[in-house]
Structure formats: C-alpha cells, structure tokens
Amino acid sequence: MTKVTMTVNGKAQTRDVPDTTLLSDFLREELRLTGTHVGCDTSQCGACVVHVDGRAVKACTALAVALDGAEVTTIEGVAQGKELHPMQVAFNDHHGLQCGFCTPGMIMTGIDMVERYKASGLPLTEEAIRHELEGNICRCTGYHNIVRAIEDAAQKMQAAPAAAAE
Amino acid sequence: MTDGIGARAKRKEDRRFTTGKGKYTDDIRVENQAYAAFVRCPVAHARINGIDASAALAMEGVIAVHTGPELKADGIGDLIAGWAITSKDGSPMKTGVWSPLVTEYGRYVGDAIAIVVAETQAQARAAAEAVEVDFEELPAVVVADKALEEGAAQVHENVPGNLIYTWELGDEARTDAAMANASHVTELDIVNNRLSPNAMEPRSAVAVYDEAEDHYTLYTTSQNPHVARLVLSAFYNVAPEHKLRVIAPDVGGGFGSKIYIYPEEIACLWASMKTGRSVKWTSERGEAFLTDAHGRDHVTKAKMGFDNEGRIVAFHVDTIANLGAYASLFATVTPTYLYGTLWSGQYDIPAIYGTVRAVHTNTVPVDAYRGAGRPEATYMIERMMEVAAREMRMDPAELRRRNFIREFPYQTQVILAYDSGDFDAILDKAQKAADVAGFPERRAEAEARGKLRGLGYSTFIEACGLAPSAAVGSLGAGVGLWESAEVRVNPVGTVEILTGAHSHGQGHETTFAQLVSDRFGVPIDNVQIVHGDTDKVQFGMGTYGSRSGPVGMSAVMKALDKVEAKAKKIAAHTLEASEDDLVIENGEVKVAGTDRKMGWHEVALAAYTAHNLPEGLEPGLKEGAFFDPVNFSFPSGALICEVEVDPETGVTEVVQFTAADDFGTIINPMIVEGQVHGGVTQGIGQALLERVVYDEDGQLVTGSYMDYCMPRADDVPSYVLDHHSTPSPNNPLGLKGCGEAGAIGAPPAVINAITDAIGTDDLQMPATPMAVWQALAWARSPVAAE
Amino acid sequence: MYPTTYHKPASLSDAAAALSASDEAMVLAGGQTLLPTMKQRLASPSALVDIRAIPELRGITVSGATVTIGAATTHAEVAGHQGVQQTIPALACLAAGIGDPAVRHMGTIGGSVANNDPAADYPAAVLGLGATVVTSTREIAADDFFEGMFATALEEGEIITAIRFEAPKRAAYMKFRNPASRYAIVGVFVAETAAGVRVAVTGAGADGVFRHSGMEEALSASFAPEAVDGCEVGEGDMAADIHASAPYRAHLVKVMARRAVAGAV
Numbered sequence A: 001m002t003k004v005t006m007t008v009n010g011k012a013q014t015r016d017v018p019d020t021t022l023l024s025d026f027l028r029e030e031l032r033l034t035g036t037h038v039g040c041d042t043s044q045c046g047a048c049v050v051h052v053d054g055r056a057v058k059a060c061t062a063l064a065v066a067l068d069g070a071e072v073t074t075i076e077g078v079a080q081g082k083e084l085h086p087m088q089v090a091f092n093d094h095h096g097l098q099c100g101f102c103t104p105g106m107i108m109t110g111i112d113m114v115e116r117y118k119a120s121g122l123p124l125t126e127e128a129i130r131h132e133l134e135g136n137i138c139r140c141t142g143y144h145n146i147v148r149a150i151e152d153a154a155q156k157m158q159a160a161p162a163a164a165a166e
Numbered sequence B: 001m002t003d004g005i006g007a008r009a010k011r012k013e014d015r016r017f018t019t020g021k022g023k024y025t026d027d028i029r030v031e032n033q034a035y036a037a038f039v040r041c042p043v044a045h046a047r048i049n050g051i052d053a054s055a056a057l058a059m060e061g062v063i064a065v066h067t068g069p070e071l072k073a074d075g076i077g078d079l080i081a082g083w084a085i086t087s088k089d090g091s092p093m094k095t096g097v098w099s100p101l102v103t104e105y106g107r108y109v110g111d112a113i114a115i116v117v118a119e120t121q122a123q124a125r126a127a128a129e130a131v132e133v134d135f136e137e138l139p140a141v142v143v144a145d146k147a148l149e150e151g152a153a154q155v156h157e158n159v160p161g162n163l164i165y166t167w168e169l170g171d172e173a174r175t176d177a178a179m180a181n182a183s184h185v186t187e188l189d190i191v192n193n194r195l196s197p198n199a200m201e202p203r204s205a206v207a208v209y210d211e212a213e214d215h216y217t218l219y220t221t222s223q224n225p226h227v228a229r230l231v232l233s234a235f236y237n238v239a240p241e242h243k244l245r246v247i248a249p250d251v252g253g254g255f256g257s258k259i260y261i262y263p264e265e266i267a268c269l270w271a272s273m274k275t276g277r278s279v280k281w282t283s284e285r286g287e288a289f290l291t292d293a294h295g296r297d298h299v300t301k302a303k304m305g306f307d308n309e310g311r312i313v314a315f316h317v318d319t320i321a322n323l324g325a326y327a328s329l330f331a332t333v334t335p336t337y338l339y340g341t342l343w344s345g346q347y348d349i350p351a352i353y354g355t356v357r358a359v360h361t362n363t364v365p366v367d368a369y370r371g372a373g374r375p376e377a378t379y380m381i382e383r384m385m386e387v388a389a390r391e392m393r394m395d396p397a398e399l400r401r402r403n404f405i406r407e408f409p410y411q412t413q414v415i416l417a418y419d420s421g422d423f424d425a426i427l428d429k430a431q432k433a434a435d436v437a438g439f440p441e442r443r444a445e446a447e448a449r450g451k452l453r454g455l456g457y458s459t460f461i462e463a464c465g466l467a468p469s470a471a472v473g474s475l476g477a478g479v480g481l482w483e484s485a486e487v488r489v490n491p492v493g494t495v496e497i498l499t500g501a502h503s504h505g506q507g508h509e510t511t512f513a514q515l516v517s518d519r520f521g522v523p524i525d526n527v528q529i530v531h532g533d534t535d536k537v538q539f540g541m542g543t544y545g546s547r548s549g550p551v552g553m554s555a556v557m558k559a560l561d562k563v564e565a566k567a568k569k570i571a572a573h574t575l576e577a578s579e580d581d582l583v584i585e586n587g588e589v590k591v592a593g594t595d596r597k598m599g600w601h602e603v604a605l606a607a608y609t610a611h612n613l614p615e616g617l618e619p620g621l622k623e624g625a626f627f628d629p630v631n632f633s634f635p636s637g638a639l640i641c642e643v644e645v646d647p648e649t650g651v652t653e654v655v656q657f658t659a660a661d662d663f664g665t666i667i668n669p670m671i672v673e674g675q676v677h678g679g680v681t682q683g684i685g686q687a688l689l690e691r692v693v694y695d696e697d698g699q700l701v702t703g704s705y706m707d708y709c710m711p712r713a714d715d716v717p718s719y720v721l722d723h724h725s726t727p728s729p730n731n732p733l734g735l736k737g738c739g740e741a742g743a744i745g746a747p748p749a750v751i752n753a754i755t756d757a758i759g760t761d762d763l764q765m766p767a768t769p770m771a772v773w774q775a776l777a778w779a780r781s782p783v784a785a786e
Numbered sequence C: 001m002y003p004t005t006y007h008k009p010a011s012l013s014d015a016a017a018a019l020s021a022s023d024e025a026m027v028l029a030g031g032q033t034l035l036p037t038m039k040q041r042l043a044s045p046s047a048l049v050d051i052r053a054i055p056e057l058r059g060i061t062v063s064g065a066t067v068t069i070g071a072a073t074t075h076a077e078v079a080g081h082q083g084v085q086q087t088i089p090a091l092a093c094l095a096a097g098i099g100d101p102a103v104r105h106m107g108t109i110g111g112s113v114a115n116n117d118p119a120a121d122y123p124a125a126v127l128g129l130g131a132t133v134v135t136s137t138r139e140i141a142a143d144d145f146f147e148g149m150f151a152t153a154l155e156e157g158e159i160i161t162a163i164r165f166e167a168p169k170r171a172a173y174m175k176f177r178n179p180a181s182r183y184a185i186v187g188v189f190v191a192e193t194a195a196g197v198r199v200a201v202t203g204a205g206a207d208g209v210f211r212h213s214g215m216e217e218a219l220s221a222s223f224a225p226e227a228v229d230g231c232e233v234g235e236g237d238m239a240a241d242i243h244a245s246a247p248y249r250a251h252l253v254k255v256m257a258r259r260a261v262a263g264a265v
C-alpha cells in the first residue's frame, strides 16, 4: 500500500492503494467516479481517457502511485457547475452518442485535441479529427456525429480562452 | 416546448451520459459485495477429469470455488435454444447439452468450468488461475464445412456428424425446373465472415441473494431483462419469477450479444446463494472475445437463373451455418426463419429453394448479431445481382429495376408477405444523392492519381418488428413476441411510460416521450420512460430485431388511445360537452370550435381528485396495453458505395457512402440517422476489417483489439443520407424499424464497389488490404487471363 | 496484475540501485507497453523503477546537426518539437504516427527502443539514421543495439538515458499500419546520411528490425524510387500472421521503400 495524493476535478484526494492500482481503478473504485469507463484490456478503446496535468491519457494505462501530485480531470469535472462544457453541449446537439459508453473518453479526447490544435494554430479539419480519434472506439455512432460534435465544439472553444476548458 | 412525431428532439438521456453520470452495471456497488472470476477451458475440446481448487482456496481473500457437478446437483438447468427447428425429413433438431458450468467436457476455448468468488477482483482472477484442471485434450473441429466431413471430431455425442438440422424452404422441383430453363445462370461461393459484436461495455452482472426473503436481484447488461428473468426461472431453475428481480440499468450497446442469458449470470446468481455474498462479475475484453456470442459464419453456394431479358427465374441456396459449440437462444432461428424468408430480396422471384445445414463446432456459440440472418441473405442476393449484371453486361441498377417488386402487399415464395415499399423511388433518391451520373468522371480522375475507383449497389429489404406471436409460435418460437406498455398520468399531468422495450443506445427516453408529447402536448421533459426493471414493468420482450418502434411503440400508442379516451370522458363531463367534440392540442383539451377548454394538467387532476367524475368511471388515469402485430414490417433501402483502391498495397478507402432508406414513419430523424450511421459502419467493418479467426486447434487468434479490427473514425467517411417513406400498414404509427438496416445493407455495397474497382469478383469478406492485393495479383496474372 | 512495488528514484544512480535491489525489477517509463502486458498477466516484475522523475532523462537538445533526445521524452514531445521538426523532419513525423494521442502523451522513445517490438516504429529510425543509444554505462551504436525481436544489447540493470541522432541529408519514414493494432506491418526508414544511404525495415522481418543492404547499395548508386525496383526482398526473412503473409510483407517493403525515397526531405 502506498499513499497517493492527487487533485481530482479540483479537489485534493488522498488514498492508500496497492502499487498495482491503475488510475482507472483509482477513479472508479476509490473515488467512485464511474464516468471513466473501461472497455478493453489492451489500451486501445479510449473509453477511459482523462486529463492528467492537462493532457489526454488512458487511465487504464497509468499507475495511480506514479501520479502522486498530479492534477486529474475526469468527465465529471469538465462542466462548470451546472453549465456544461461546449464539448458536452455539442455531443448532445449533434447526437454524438448513443449508448454513451464511449462518450466520456470521446469528450475528454475531443477537448484535448481542440486545445492542442488551438495552441498550435493548425486547422482542425475533418480528416484531422478522424485521425486524432484513432485511439477511441465507438461501436454505436459510426463516428459521423462525433465528428460533427467536435467540429462544432472546436468553433465554440476557439472563441473562449483556453483556461476555461479545464 | 413540445416535440411531437417527426421532431429532431435532442436526447433527454444525454445529460447523464455526457457528464459521466450514467449508471452501467459495473458502476453498481452493493452491500456485502464479492467478486467472481471464471476458470475456463484452455483448449477447444477436452474431457475434464478433475478439478483441484485447494491451492486457490488457500489464497488470500478467496471465499469459494464452485464447479459444474455442484451446480447440477443444486438443480440448476441447462441453457436452451429458444426456437425448435424441424429438419426437412421431419425430424426435430438435435442440439448438444449446455451446462452453465462444464460437467464433463469442455467444448470451446473459454467454456466455463468453475466460478471463483473472492473479496477483490484481483484476488478472484489470481485464484482462478490457481485452480488446477486435470483434462485430456480431444480432437476439435472449428470450420463449418469441415464439421460435416466424414471422420470430423464430434462435438456432442447426441449430435451425430455435428449436424443440428437440415432445414429447407421453398419449392425444390419448381426451382430446379426453372433453373434448367434459364438462359443465364450465375453461381457464386459466398463466405459470410464470423464477427464479434463488441458492444463497448463489456458484459457484467451483480447478483444479490437475500436470504431472509429467499429473493434474488440481478443487475445485468441485458437487452431484455424480462426474458432473462423468464428463462432464469422457467429453464435454469434459479428462482421462481416472483422471487427474482432483473434490472438492466444503462447498457452500453448490445447488437444482439446482450439478448442472451449466459452461463456467467446464472453462475453468479447461484454462487450468491451458495456463498451468502453479493457476487459481481465484469468481463474483461479478452474474456468477451472468448465468450460473447459471435455472429454470422456461413458458407454458401448460390445459383440464380435469369431469362434472356434479365428477369430472375429461379434462385437456389445451399448454406452451412456454424452455430459453435452450443445452440444459444436465437442461434437456431437466425440461419433459418430470419435468413431464408428474405431470399426474395426486393425482387419478384417466381421460384426459390434452399437448404441450410446447421452444425456444431468447437467454437464459441454463434447467435444473432445486428441484422441476424438478414445480412447473410442480403449479402448473398446483392452479390449475386452485381455479379449477374457483370456477366450479362448489364447496368447493375437496371438489372435490379427489371426485377423490382412493385405491387404491395407482395407474397414471396418464402413465407413472408411484404407490406409496402417503393424500391424505384429509393433507388432514384440514392442514385441522385450519390451523383451516379458523375461517377465515370470521378473514376477517370482517380485513375490519373493511380487509384482504382469502383461503385457498388445494395438494394435490400429486411423484416423487422419480430412478431406476430401466433405466427412465430407456429414456426417453432418458444415465446410470444408482442410488447407491453403502461401509461401513467400523474395528478399534475406529467406522464410515465412503462415499456418492456429496453434502450441501450436507441434513445427511447426521448422518442417514446415524443409519442406522448405528440398526443397530449406535454413537453418531453414532463415524460419519464421507465424500462429495464422487472419490478417496475410488468412484462416485455425487450429490444432486438428493430422491434422497439414497430412493436414497442405500438403498444404505447394503444395505451395512449385508452388514456385519451378516458381523459376525454372526464373533460367532456366537466366541460359539459360530447367526447366526440373534444380535441387535444398544445396541452389543452378543447371543445372544437368554442373557447371552452381545460388544461391537460386539470384533466389529470380531476381524474385523481375524483370529485366530479362521470358516473361509473373509476378514478385515476393509467392504462396498459399489449400489442401483437399482424405481420412483420419491412424496411428497405438503396445503398451506394464508392471506393478507391490503391493497387500497389490493396488498401481500400471508402470515399463516399450513400444510403436512401424507407423506414416508414420516422419519429425522430436525428436518431434514425444515427442508427443508420452506426449500422453502416458495422457493415463496412464486416466488409473491410472484421473477422474472428480460430487456428486449426480452435485457439482464438483474434482475442483482442490488437488483432480483431474494429472500425475507427478514419476507416469510414461522413455519410450521405436520404429517405423515402411508405408507412407500414401493419402498426398504428406506420413504423418499419431502422436499427439494423445499415448493417444489413452495407456489406454487399462495399464488396460490389471493390470488385468493380479491381475487375474481379473473386473476393470474400473482409476485403483486407492483403485480400484485395491478392485478388488483384491473381486477376492480373497470366493464368487468370487464360 | 500480479503484485509489484513501485519506486520513483530522482537520480540515475538511485534508479540503478533500485533495479539491482530486486531480482525481477523492471524499468517503467511511459508504461504504454509494460502496463498492458502486466494487465494481461504476461509480465510480473517484482519491482517497477519509474525513471520519469530523473531530470537528465527528459528533454531534447539540438546542437547543429546533432539531436539528443532524453530516454523519457514522450512521443508527443518529439513530434511537436520545432528543433526536431527542422533538423530531422522524418523523425518528428514518425513520432507523430505512433499509436494515438493519449499513447503519445505517455509513451517514451527510450521505452520503445528498449522494448524493440518487431512492429514498433522508433527502431526503424534509430537504425535507419545510425543513431547512438546512450545508456547509464556506455554508448551503443544502433547497428550493435538491436538483436532480434524484443532483444537488445542492454545488459541487466542498464538504463537507456538518451538517443543521439545526426541529421541526414534527407530521410523519410513510410509506415503501412496494421489496421487493428495500428503498429507497423511494414515500416521503412530511408536516410541519405554522410556515410551513405541507410534503409531500415521494421514490422516486416521475422526477427525484428533490420537493414536492407540491397536497397542501400541501389539507392547509394541512385537515390530514386525506381532504384528499389530491382532489389530482392527475401520472403523467407519475413514475418507472417493473419494480417499479412510473407510474400505480401516482402512486396510492401518495396512499395514503402519506394514511397519513402520519393518523399525524403
């Protein structure tokens, strides 16, 4: 058992966990933040994507003990109180989800990609979005409306200052 | 704001999913919870001589290890096939015995041998590895046609030659005679590849046994919790129905794979009683590949005869269907009544005959997967049409048009009577939307870039709304396939709909609410949909076969009719008017042509205060209904796929995909489009990427996403959709069902496009880069040219 | 996952000590290979020594034509680094094509090179550019480093600290991805360096990354796509699996090589 302290969705959290605890288990089982999903065991589906120190990371492929001191944002932490993040709104507006299982990972990946493209000044084209979604599998939507949602959110986020996104 | 039928209402359920507040089975934690893991058969076929759990039982946290013989001794029943098929010689089908935990033989890699219960998931998994199984490996058979060969390994003693049934449909003599007179005959060998459904949420179960009440609760990833309860009670003897509550909370996709009740759920319930602990099991993805029912897996020889004007005169089918080691719930009906009855496609075919031989092999059970039987039929027919057109040097669209059915209802030669359709109109729409006229130019432009461009069609019809009960009963179904609904109007006018349909991505919380909104003018936010809990909803058959709309919504409509009638009685009494003069509009009950009216909420309140009701009328406003349709509904569509093939590498890119569908009435176009996007993507996945591979010994080669290729965002294009509706006369809303159409229609469109591009029809699914490269190399080799 | 203990040393010497303290200890870098392997219970290190907090293992320095990348530098950092993009664009491009964004945020160059997965991308660049693998104890030339699939010249307890690249005149990497895993079925790195043309092939070989001398000679004579056409790629040396047979891989090696030459900058 090792003591781990992380800031999760803005709140400091300390737990004693086995060294083998994955970040996904830490979030789901220790903090009961069950919005972070686990859809595979080979680090490929992206249902578990969260932000660690501002970057998209697969929570199933990171050890909790290695993230002592880290800032973690999960799907539960992207809305500002009752006000949803533009990416969340866009997924609803464009029907970017069906069963919802991949959705947390898609939204976290979507926010990350928009922020990175914004910072680099590169255009986030449809082709780029599809390429950026390489690590996120959705079985329901056929991606069409996920792409629409991210395109739309990107426009809205372009207008907003970067910090508001996290 | 009201969102009636036809509105693009945004989904009410999205808020919880986009904020991470969905509640899936694995998110549930109950009191006294322990975890289960399964000991599984490591080889494809084995005799189990003994199980030594002593080392496992000594490990930290381990509570119990239970095996098949113990389960049998407790009277837990074997898993059943829900549909009895009769062979053409009149004999009943023969299927192997499927015990939830193996008693004597393991018959596929992953077959459950024992359940281990421990304090933590990690402890359970570690202990499962420590259980020692003494087994003797036996010869195995994995491939469908090999299973029928002389001397093939026998999967079950009571199924000689591994043959479950030889089923036939149609008129053999007439078909043979017509074929003999045909002026052109097209023959094709077709493989329908084996698929893994891969709902993104892995299966999961939480079983809770309450000793004081002798009562069980099962939270599970199910598309049909009531059916689960029924079979768990009636066939698996877990507990009588009133002692078992099944809850399917948010379910992360199903596609068929969560219809079935698997050994794991049964074992968890039983283990919960044995151990006095709540038992939770969640599948790992690797375990899902090993145990979730697979889909398709047919090999077929098909023959189609044409007259000299290109009209089909005869169609002959010979299929072998691999059902895997055991006959799962819908396994026996999928390659028969869900397949053969669609052999006529959109075409007027005067003579059809086919046989289907279903076999056992040492592989995971194969069952219905999105489309179930209809994709297999469609792929075969639509490949035949394209190949025939090429052989006869006809335009493939023109050949189809020459054979289209144009009068409805149309009685096919294979049982079904089609309800409605306008195949010319949807093909026109698809051709226009796909700009087929501009294709030659696009092809030339691609060629200049060194790419081979091809265009392929698929004009399909399918049968949805699995029902009617009497008809399916006469064909061997073990259950009736009606649906139920209850409409509860609360005293404040808000509404609860209880439905036996189950939503696992289909958006019922929105579309079912739209029906109420349309009828009574209440905002959809004032309508709550209750589903997925056997304690709350009396009974229902669940969601599969695109039946929630045609059957489930129809039941809601019937209940709404009753509520409306009663509400009008109450309002008429209060307003001193005749019921016949009342109309309900914008949330008000009005006397037509006057300004006399009551708010909907006032009517509801009046029903519950009961201070002033018409004489003899019961208080309250709540009605239930069961709906059993008179026939299936028949969605149809025209799909056009355009691909570009890189001849150097064999890589195919789907550059354009157009779908024009006829789903009858559309409740919410946004949701229907989403269903098409998802279905088409699964179809493209089957055509280009996906396949389950077992090696010769029956070990699963494609056991993870490292080898089983799921469609990703960059494998598919944005889609072009259009529609043309001919409402179904078979249900009150005119719905036809849209959940499976994409997966049913897309594969042949893709393969027809690739074969058009590369100039050879010698290509099977999935058309991987290597397969396409090989087909091209073969077609261009001097041997093939001769 | 089997139990293990986690260590996060702040210096190379502490890391070396932690590694030698436990019999089956392993270095943990980005964890994008090791953790999935452990999750599937295919690896069971007794201890994990996380090297990401060791300052000298992180970061990229570009001095003239020399690019030195700390072992714990992530794929995303390499892909997005202006100096790398300008000096060895093929390397930045290769890094940008590894896995997916989340994997690139965590996975490291040192981990990829140490692991020497036969389908990994970086080994092709390291071998193709004739880079130097710098470790806690020595410097190893790329030609001496890769010893067949999953095997390298690294001794027990030896830690890669950096990879040092010399900029080529021009280079390119062409990858034919496995449609399922997205690793390389065939990846060809072609570089025209001061010491001649180097062609390194990953994904295809039955025994991991290798150099193709036939193509190197042909391209040294004429650095043009057509030069590849006459070369032999032995099917016998190729790997085979459900995604690609040996003949198909052999064919793809030439196609990717030709495209790499055509795209070299």
Ligand SMILES: Cc1cc2nc3c(=O)[nH]c(=O)nc-3n(C[C@H](O)[C@H](O)[C@H](O)COP(=O)(O)OP(=O)(O)OC[C@H]3O[C@@H](n4cnc5c(N)ncnc54)[C@H](O)[C@@H]3O)c2cc1C
Pocket: A042, A043, A044, A135, C026, C027, C028, C029, C030, C031, C032, C033, C034, C035, C036, C051, C071, C072, C097, C098, C099, C100, C103, C106, C107, C108, C109, C110, C111, C112, C114, C115, C117, C119, C120, C121, C122, C154, C158, C159, C160, C161, C181, C182, C183, C184
């Ligand atoms: C979904 C997915 C897709 C991927 N796709 C690709 C792809 O397309 N191409 C590709 O090349 N790779 C791919 N990878 C692998 C990825 O690039 C890994 O990041 C990389 O192979 C290993 O780097 P790591 O830092 O994660 O190492 P780790 O996983 O931490 O370690 C890997 C191995 O290297 C050892 N090791 C690590 N660092 C050192 C060091 N400095 N010195 C000595 N030994 C060390 C470890 O002990 C371990 O044995 C993919 C991974 C995933 C999960």
Ligand code: FES
Pocket: A037, A038, A039, A040, A041, A042, A043, A044, A045, A046, A047, A048, A049, A058, A059, A060, A061
């Ligand atoms: S659960 Fe993390 S990638 Fe699948």
Ligand code: FES
Pocket: A096, A097, A098, A099, A100, A101, A102, A103, A137, A138, A139, A140, A141, B200, B252, B253, B505
């Ligand atoms: S919405 Fe179901 S997996 Fe994406």
